[in-house]
Amino acid sequence: MDKFCIANWKMQLTIKESCQLAKELRERIDFFDQPKVVICPTATALSEVAQVIGNSSIKLGAQNMSWLERGSLTGEVSALTLQEVGAEYVILGHSERRNYLREDSMMIKDKLLLALRLGLRPVLCVGEKEEERLAGATQQVIVEQLESVWPAQQTDKIIVAYEPVWAIGTGQTVSLEQAEEVAALIKNNKGADLPVLYGGSVQPDNIGAFAQSDKLAGVLVGGASLQADSFVKIINAFI
Numbered sequence: 001m002d003k004f005c006i007a008n009w010k011m012q013l014t015i016k017e018s019c020q021l022a023k024e025l026r027e028r029i030d031f032f033d034q035p036k037v038v039i040c041p042t043a044t045a046l047s048e049v050a051q052v053i054g055n056s057s058i059k060l061g062a063q064n065m066s067w068l069e070r071g072s073l074t075g076e077v078s079a080l081t082l083q084e085v086g087a088e089y090v091i092l093g094h095s096e097r098r099n100y101l102r103e104d105s106m107m108i109k110d111k112l113l114l115a116l117r118l119g120l121r122p123v124l125c126v127g128e129k130e131e132e133r134l135a136g137a138t139q140q141v142i143v144e145q146l147e148s149v150w151p152a153q154q155t156d157k158i159i160v161a162y163e164p165v166w167a168i169g170t171g172q173t174v175s176l177e178q179a180e181e182v183a184a185l186i187k188n189n190k191g192a193d194l195p196v197l198y199g200g201s202v203q204p205d206n207i208g209a210f211a212q213s214d215k216l217a218g219v220l221v222g223g224a225s226l227q228a229d230s231f232v233k234i235i236n237a238f239i
């Protein structure tokens with residue numbers, strides 16, 4: 001099973017800072033290292049970061065894209081231009097976009113379809129809010145989030161990231177057992193070979209169990225991917 005370490009830099013770094021971090025990672029990540037390392041800078045930094053990582057083993061991902069290839073959508077970013085700058089992956093349906101930017105499953109489904117059609121590999125985020133977890137609705141929420149966007153074809157290209165909303169940026173994580181339980185639920189519904197990542201407060205001091213799990217295909221990392229030291233420690237836990 002391929003394992004992934006995906007860095008979501010969110011809106012935390014300038015273009016200059018993104019390039020500096022990409023440069024440090026390029027210098028420190030061995031060419032033949034497992035897992036697959038993907039960095040997702042802010043959209044305006046993609047082009048310059050692509051130059052920095054060049055043909056190294058580090059791959060480029062975007063944090064979002066529009067559901068249309070072209071159109072009158074002021075401020076949106078087309079998947080065509082993501083491809084043009086060398087992005088191979090795109091994060092879709094992140095809870096920050098669902099919750100703060102009102103992204104709904106119709107938009108996410110159209111984005112997913114477009115990404116697949118153009119050959120970008122989607123990293124589809126799903127996850128329950130704290131109140132949903134407390135109400136015992138985790139499984140129902142995850143299944144609904146999957147069902148409402150799942151396409152009919154090319155599903156073997158999709159990566160799913162289980163990111164409980166209450167664990168993002170809070171220092172709290174689910175236990176390995178809970179993460180594996182949700183991964184099993186996702187695979188039972190959508191295919192045993194589907195790569196399922198865990199995301200939410202992943203740090204060098206808690207990565208061990210997640211990295212060694214044979215039920216998880218890696219991690220999606222926010223805060224701890226903003227420094228080369230901590231992100232390299234996370235990557236090394238997979239080796």
Ligand code: 13P
Binds near residue numbers: 094200
């Ligand atoms: P943190 O690792 O900062 O909790 O963020 C997780 C995340 O949202 C990655 O997409």
